[in-house]
Amino acid sequence: QVQLQESGPGLVKPSETLSLTCAVSGGSLRPYYWSWVRQPPGKGLEWIGYISYSGFTNYNPSLKSRVSISVGTSKHQFSLELNSVTAADTAVYYCARHPGTSNWAWYFDLWGRGTLVTVSS
């Protein structure tokens, strides 16, 4: 079955760029939409943004000026970049799938296991 796996550095310095990749195994990005969601330690969930299999994006306005999501060349992965990070960006970052491509499907039916990114010098 389809599985998601996040990967990337676990430690990022303040003011630098956080970069993560989500690999989709057992399937491809088409025809779904894909999101990034984060969770600071001991806190709740925050939607970061999504990308379609064709590259259309939409971001949370609270992060829009610092975030970029892109599709990989293999069409089996997508990536997150968050620049100018601070300690407040320390969180577990999840990639997740939407079950469809219209507004009835803007929930998350499949999640990766998550990866902890710590922002510290």
Add this chain to the structure above:
Amino acid sequence: DIQMTQSPSTLSASVGDRVTITCRASQSISSWLAWYQQKPGRAPNLLIYKASSLEYGVPSRFSGSGSETEFTLTISSLQPDDFATYYCQHYNSYPWAFGQGTKVEIK
């Protein structure tokens, strides 16, 4: 932006209890609401979508109801595997947002 507020924040219950968690939206979201269960160190797991539709493979003791601004997640008979944190999420409009979570603890 639409804000989601869950109550209670923590709930103590025993195996076999009927448990109800409430999620309120700051404005109408029709039925565009999902519920997730999260266990420590794990990713959230989808339970309910469109307010009352049970995700495939989720036990029937879980049910969702509500519309517009008030929603409930009910566990009809709490099982040991159900002790976890539960989150609601609206997807009516951008930005999508989650409630702050309700932790279900062993009484």
